[in-house]
Amino acid sequence: MFIENYRKWYSPHLEREFEMLVFGDQGYPLIIFPSTMGRYYEPKDRGLIDAVKWFVEQGLIKIYCVDSIDALSWYNTHVLPASRAYNHACYDNLLYHEVLPFIQSDSGHERIAVAGCSFGGYHASNFAFKYPARVSYLFSMSAVYDIKPRVDDHYDDNVYFNNPIDYMPDNEDPDLWRMGIILGSAANDVARQHTEFMSRVLDFKNISHWLDIRQDASHDWPTWKNMLPHYLSLIK
Template sequence: MTENYYKWHSPHLNREFEMLVFGDSGYPLLLFPTSMGRYYESKDFGLIDAAGWFVDQGLVRIYCPDSVDANSWYNKNVPPAERAYNHLCYDQMLANELLPRITAETGHERIAVAGCSFGGYHAANFAFRHPAVVSYLFSLSGIFDIAQRVDHQFDDNVYFNNPVSFLPDNEDEDLWRMGIVLGTADHDVTRGQNEQLSGILGAKKISHWLDVRPNRVHDWPVWKEMLPHYLSLIKA
């Protein structure tokens, strides 16, 4: 499997940013790490190997960006408004730096996004904020309400980066042409939030699959089962 490491100075973040990319061709998948995870986490925990067949066959090219969670939602050393602003800078980096690069390298103007646990939040938030450029959302045990991460203090940046808040009023027509999978498990701590988001999508008549895996928990083994299954749904 081809693996490439990239590092550049991000003007939106005003810092160096790192990323791993797996594969030479295929449909682009932006795969976010878990809470405060690094760009190499999905490789280290075997998630990339689990998806290896799709990469080796040239069906999927996986982009693994770093996170900024330690400076944003998990940064208790700054006020909630600053945490939200720091995340907004991350979102702008993804949309204005990383996405154009992915388009130039793959020729695809729409991408798939995925992530496990808090990475599922990042995937869903990016997808629902930018539905015109996201064709598939695969959330693996994601969370979708970041109210606790800002001590329940809301401003516009918090509201518009909190899917359970802004999605009910989001009428972007591209939401209805997105392939959405919400993966969770019987004994997953995120099951309630997945059922809540499924309810929001259902009320809007947005097609999606709430995949509740029996006799499983919130951990890497189930995510390594889920991701290959979900990748098989991509129609390039």
């Protein structure tokens, strides 16, 4: 059944209200992150939810479209780089300590799937790679995996532990090897090199994944609306 619900609560980790849209009444839980500085309603407005509506209607997937705070964190040039990284760390704590327990209780599943396109792909990948015991599927589309350009020359633990290119070579969590991982990009994608580099990092660690490079496609919503239904069809 295709049901849309709006959720809003005060987040102690962000010290502000947080919003989310939920689609469906049952099925495997999927978090969709918005693209660069996007809001929780972006996947709906851009047609991504319509593209995967069949999975929701069939009760196969339940979708949780979370908000982002990119404008307060990595893209906030009005504060020092250390504050950008700290703000994202607060967002990460919100996801793990507030959003994840809600989804687990709401869906009845302990492990979830995560997806995102463009900078949303970064968020999905970072969450999956940091918490593989809680994530069974990662669908990252046209993502970047190196956050250092967003913090100038600053470097601290909040940067390192939220920068997949840096921490993944040393990440030996055994659950990484049982995650279903798809790194999607396009032949004419500005993020293609980032995706291919992340694939090489996973190859070096013998972590199974699918590097999906779409031909005659670019870094845009039509590409992602073609990718995500295909990826969801692979959930077992």
